[in-house]
Amino acid sequence: MKVLVATEKPFAATAVEGIKKEIESAGNQVILLEKYTDNSQLLEAINDVDAMIVRSDKVTPEVLDAAKALKIVVRAGAGYDSIDTAYAKEKNIIVENTPGQNSNAVAELVFGLLVYAVRNFYNGKAGTELKDKKLGILAFGNVGRNVARIAKGFGMDIYAYDAYCPAEAIEAAGVHAVKSQDELFRTCDIISLHIPATPETKDSIDYRTVNQLPKGGILINTARKEVINEPELIKLLSERADLKYITDIKPDADTDFQQLEGRYFTTPKKMGAQTAEANTNAGIAAAKQINAFFKDGCTKYQVNK
Known part of the structure; x- marks a missing residue:
């Protein structure tokens, strides 16, 4: 079987080595397409492959149509909104993700950004500490x-809301479960977003929702850009000089957010999964899932059932 590793933004060298070793150990062939600059290169490379591993690469109907033998696509990471899963299902192509492999990397970044924010972006003026602050986690995956695990080390008071996770499971993790998203925003000093981009969540973090934060509140987004209603958040931040917004996903309206000096920060590129460990873990997990699929038809992590 031919397995295409198509990464406009390449895996770390150690990850590529691990992927090759895993795929080839099952007698399959690896084809690398790294740092491609035009979609035509991807269309050509995918023509006769049986499987594909991607990162944030867009897998559109055009790409899927060009794949004459493709049976499975694995996104090395949790989010898979860059893949047209519905069209893949129409073509009987399995789409999987690798949940959990980037989780610690994203969580550590949350606190790197939070410390930077509460210390006033290191401008020399006195900031505040995270200890005893109320942290709200939106989605408890x-x-x-x-x-939550890392927040305990900072001595924070931790709350969470997840419409799909029982309150008992949240409480069992040593976290206060609240009954609604609104209650989470009303209760907490800091809200950390971890919701996926779905029809229900897109633009859901809006003026009304964020305006419930108490004075001095911070909103941090390491999830998806699409969940933020950017025009409404800009309007709110222009009216409430006490609020801050930090993210590792550069907004479409970055220029407008930049006007909110001292209360907004974004990394130039999405950084959540950008660690050597996460890179390697997700890549090798994707390779193992492809081998399992070809060996015995395992589709445990299929997302387009």
Whole structure:
């Protein structure tokens, strides 16, 4: 079987080595397409492959149509909104992700950004500490649980809301479960977003929602850009000089956010999974899932059922 590793933003060298070793150990062939600059290169490379591993690469209907023998696509990471899963299903192509492999990396970044924010972006003026602050985690999946684990080390008071996670499971992790998203925003000094981009969540973090934060509140987004209603958040931040917004996903309206000097920060590129460990873990997990699929039809992590 031919397995294409198509990464416009390449895996770390150690990750590529691990992927090759895993795929080839099962008698399959690895084809690398790294740092491609035009979609035509991807269309050509995917023509006769049986499987594909991607990172944030866009897998569109055009790409899927060009794949004459493709049976499975694995996204090395948790989010898979860059893949047209519905069209893949129409073509009987399995789409999987690798949940949990980047979770610790994203969670650690949350606190790197938070410390930077509460210390006034290191401008020399006195900031505040995270200890005893109320942290609200919106969505208690793999990343949310790691955020809670690290927050305990900072001595924070931790709350969470997840419409799909029982309150009992949240409480069992030593976290206060609240009954609604609104209650989370009203209660906490800091809200950390970990919701996926779905029709229900897109633009859901809006003026009304964020305006419930108490004075001095901080909103941090290491999830997806699409969940933020950017025009409404800009309007709110222009009206409330006490609020801060920090993210590792550069907004479409970055220029407008930049006007909010001292209360907004974004990394130039999405950084959540950018560690050597996460890179390697996700890549090798994707390779193992492809081998399992070809060996015995395992589709444990399929997301387009």
